[in-house]
Amino acid sequence: MKKTGKWVGEILFLAVCALYLFPIFIVFVNSFKNRAELYESMVALPKKFDFKYYIQAMTKMNFLKALSNSLIVTIISILIIVVLASMTAWMLVRVDNKISKVIFMVFVATMLIPFQTLMMPLMQVMGWARDTLHIPMLNTLGGLIYMNVGFGAGMAVFLYHGFVKSIPIALEEAATIDGCTKFGVFWRIVFPMLKPVTATVIILDVIWIWNDYLLPSMVISDKALRTIPLSTASFFGQFTIQWNMAMAGLMLTIIPVIIFYLCAQKYIIKGVAAGAVK
């Protein structure tokens, strides 16, 4: 009796979880249906798996271009954030003076500022940089990466700072006596020890940068430079009525996320938990 009850509980909870993902299932089944089939029933399984709409959506969204843009922006932004933030945080901890404290406080305090408070003046500053200094900050992937680094800096410095404080300084001193420069000490000894934080920073920033819409929508205007959220938004602006193709398009954008999730699930859940407990 008790055993059956337990099994019922297990199956019931699994059913709840499946129901939770039902919206994704709806997108999945409707991405294969033609118009008539779609309007006949939106919850039924498709009669056959026709990938026609995927190919159409791929061309309409310029999907491969958007995918590569998203990859470039995400990878390079994170690379720069990890390198610069870890170096900065280490120095701020090891050189424990007033200036370091002030810099760290500013990094942390500005994490409170919502993007909406910065967006308009930021665009003014970047427009000025383009017109007066001739630095191409707007409508380039480089400019977007630069701004991502700026916005990701506070959080990354904060996470690294907390971890560096817990590392004993003795190893670094020994290496300095052996004639290592600061640069050598950091990259050979400190940085490898920061691995857990680096993993957390990477995970949190992937989730943020990959899905970010508002900042790229302001920086990028060129069609060829669109990232995945931008191309999805413009796709939906044009083809709202053609739902089957829209569903195929949504599946295309969800698939990379699912692949990433299944490959790095353990790190993602750990990283998200660690990042939140700040």
Place this chain on the structure above:
Amino acid sequence: MKKKANIAWYLLFVLPLVLIFTTVVIIPFIIGIGYSFFEWDGMRLNEKIFIGFDNFAKLLTDANFLTSAGKTILFTLFAIVAINILGLAFALIVTSKLKVRNVARTMLFMPYLIGGLILGYVWKFIFSDVFSSLGESTGITGVFFNWLLNSKFALVALIIVATWQMAGYIMIIYITGIQGIPEEVTEAAKVDGAGFWQTLLKIKFPLIMPSFTICLFLTVSNCFKIYDVNLALTAGGPARSTEMFAMNIYNEIFSLSNYGYGQAKAIVFFIVVAIITLIQVSITKKKEVVM
């Protein structure tokens, strides 16, 4: 000599990031405060007129803004309750001895990874087309109709989607808290004859107080700042009835070209976010149980 070298190293390590950070965050923040005291339409050649605190005074009588602010508070209240209850319930089940717990955790967390914009479009299809088609085929038109065309139901839809997106994320944080409870404590409670609810309310909840702090903090600030889901799901409609604070700011600046006034709203937005966060942290920190 050595001191000079140390300063050089310090600058080499710290300066690049500080420079980028200053140009992207600090300078825009400061000139943003400046813009909020001007009247300006965003055209560079047009004059910026200094009007002091007029933009802020105008906020208090702007019906559009006050409605948006009220709706945002309403949305945030309902969403934080729904997200935290669901997230905590999921966390309690997932940390039980169920065999399906790992699969369940994987499934429940997934929506969080898919971006707000994509989720918004997914649910837009469900609340508009799937719901109206279900209404036609089942005849239950009281529930199944196009929710996004009704201003009340559109707001409920927004709450549902935000909950769906964040509950799995909040669950992860509660799980960390629950797993941190030493087993001896719950065992001791059991031996002393505490039932399920007693253990939950008297033992587990006080011990996961730090998780409550973090979760409330995260949900309040995330819900208050909602934009992507709002844009994709309702785009503020019908008739600006679901236009949340963040979208109201965006529209004021970039659609209506009231750069100065919009920036004043953005500054108020910042102040509110900062106050909520600071109060939240200080209140809940006091309630934590020290082991």
